[in-house]
Amino acid sequence: MKKSKLLLAAGIIGTLYLIYLISYFTNAVSSTDGAEAIGAGIATALVMPHMVCVIIAVIFNWLGWAFKARWGALVAGIMYAVSIGIFSFGILRLSGVLLAMIFCFVVFAKNENTSEKNIIES
Numbered sequence: 001m002k003k004s005k006l007l008l009a010a011g012i013i014g015t016l017y018l019i020y021l022i023s024y025f026t027n028a029v030s031s032t033d034g035a036e037a038i039g040a041g042i043a044t045a046l047v048m049p050h051m052v053c054v055i056i057a058v059i060f061n062w063l064g065w066a067f068k069a070r071w072g073a074l075v076a077g078i079m080y081a082v083s084i085g086i087f088s089f090g091i092l093r094l095s096g097v098l099l100a101m102i103f104c105f106v107v108f109a110k111n112e113n114t115s116e117k118n119i120i121e122s
Contacts, residue, residue: 004111007065007073008104014058014080017096021051046087052085054097061104070111077104 025047028040057079066073080101084094 003065003068004073004107006103007061007107010076010107011058011061011065013060013084013103014054014076014087014100017100018051018054021047021054025051029033035107035119041113048085050087053079053086057083057100061100064107073107075105077101077102080104 025044027036029044036121057076060072060079061076062072063069064074064076080097084097084101
């Protein structure tokens with residue numbers, strides 16, 4: 001398997017989304033006072049599982065691209081899908097994760113695993 005341009009694009013999209021997500025909620029918590037800070041903290045706590053799934057997805061996305069690993073694309077695609085299922089908010093925010101997930105699954109489907117192919121043929 002050669003290094004995939006789709007997986008690279010998914011990694012860039014996922015990383016940019018993750019940077020946006022972390023900076024948005026960091027600024028929301030730090031720039032408010034009193035009751036607003038409590039509300040922003042609760043909102044951040046609710047979004048935390050989504051953030052963790054995106055972090056894991058981005059890590060496996062880059063591992064899959066760097067090591068040309070088909071399993072990395074699969075795990076990243078699954079984690080992007082889980083992050084969508086956990087917390088999908090707003091079509092603009094969802095589109096980045098959705099596009100990265102689709103790219104990961106396309107890369108996984110297009111690249112055959114040679115060890116699986118050899119087992120089937122023998």
